[in-house]
Amino acid sequence: MRPYVYLVSAMTVDGRIASKTGYSRLSCPHDLRRLHEMRARVDAVIIGANTAIIDNPRLTVRHAPGRNPARVLIDGALRVPTALRLFDSSAPTIVFTTRRAPEERVRELRGRGVEVVIAGDELVDPRHVLRELYARGMRSVMVEGGGRTNWEFLSRCLVDEIVVTVTPYVLGRGVSLVEGDGYPTVGDAPFSLELLSVVLCECGGEAVLTYRVRCREGA
Numbered sequence: 001m002r003p004y005v006y007l008v009s010a011m012t013v014d015g016r017i018a019s020k021t022g023y024s025r026l027s028c029p030h031d032l033r034r035l036h037e038m039r040a041r042v043d044a045v046i047i048g049a050n051t052a053i054i055d056n057p058r059l060t061v062r063h064a065p066g067r068n069p070a071r072v073l074i075d076g077a078l079r080v081p082t083a084l085r086l087f088d089s090s091a092p093t094i095v096f097t098t099r100r101a102p103e104e105r106v107r108e109l110r111g112r113g114v115e116v117v118i119a120g121d122e123l124v125d126p127r128h129v130l131r132e133l134y135a136r137g138m139r140s141v142m143v144e145g146g147g148r149t150n151w152e153f154l155s156r157c158l159v160d161e162i163v164v165t166v167t168p169y170v171l172g173r174g175v176s177l178v179e180g181d182g183y184p185t186v187g188d189a190p191f192s193l194e195l196l197s198v199v200l201c202e203c204g205g206e207a208v209l210t211y212r213v214r215c216r217e218g219a
């Protein structure tokens with residue numbers, strides 16, 4: 001059993017969620033409010049190590065009313081600095097790492113009240129992450145990037161809905177919505193996508209696309 005998984009992101013018209021320098025401020029105020037409303041509805045928000053380091057997000061609910069979800073970080077080598085906002089006291093944080101993590105970093109984080117789970121030898125198994133969250137009573141989670149983390153969940157067919165805001169920008173080279181090996185043709189993906197809704201942002205210029213992810217048999 002696993003929680004229901006939303007993959008949520010804002011991307012440019014050319015499918016970038018960040019520029020080649022790590023710039024990722026793409027959402028208009030309306031989209032930001034929608035993102036925070038979603039955070040308030042789920043039990044946890046999951047991000048990868050690069051997003052934690054580059055963006056230093058709080059992952060709390062500030063632009064809408066509601067409670068903060070748990071914050072979940074996937075960091076195979078436990079290389080994120082402990083001074084990140086993610087480790088403040090505004091919401092519980094769980095870190096999934098591997099045996100590659102230096103023991104003193106594990107101890108340091110645990111000493112600060114952060115739960116650290118060793119979930120693999122080299123790679124964190126996303127299925128393990130979802131199973132652990134489900135076991136803690138969490139029934140819906142959001143994967144909030146970046147590209148590599150999105151790929152880790154989507155390529156294993158562990159996403160139920162993709163909610164992507166297309167923003168009126170083009171960045172060229174940068175970080176894609178998913179950063180992985182990719183597929184030679186659209187038929188090679190282990191899933192198909194069914195468009196559920198298109199909502200235009202009040203700001204103009206932006207459209208929120210929601211897709212249901214349908215896993216192919218055997219995926």
Ligand SMILES: NC(=O)c1ccc[n+]([C@@H]2O[C@H](COP(=O)([O-])OP(=O)(O)OC[C@H]3O[C@@H](n4cnc5c(N)ncnc54)[C@H](OP(=O)(O)O)[C@@H]3O)[C@@H](O)[C@H]2O)c1
Nearest residue numbers: 009010017018024048049050051076124145146147148149
């Ligand atoms: N526009 C948006 O909505 C949005 C949202 C979020 C992020 N972003 C942007 O996305 C960019 C970062 O994306 P990214 O693709 O570079 O990185 P990312 O997905 O944030 O983090 C990737 C790193 O996380 C660790 N990781 C992820 N999955 C793992 C697994 N299964 N097992 C072990 N480790 C795992 C790895 O660290 P190790 O290599 O150390 O093992 C990996 O290098 C940032 O610039 C950020 O601003 C944009």
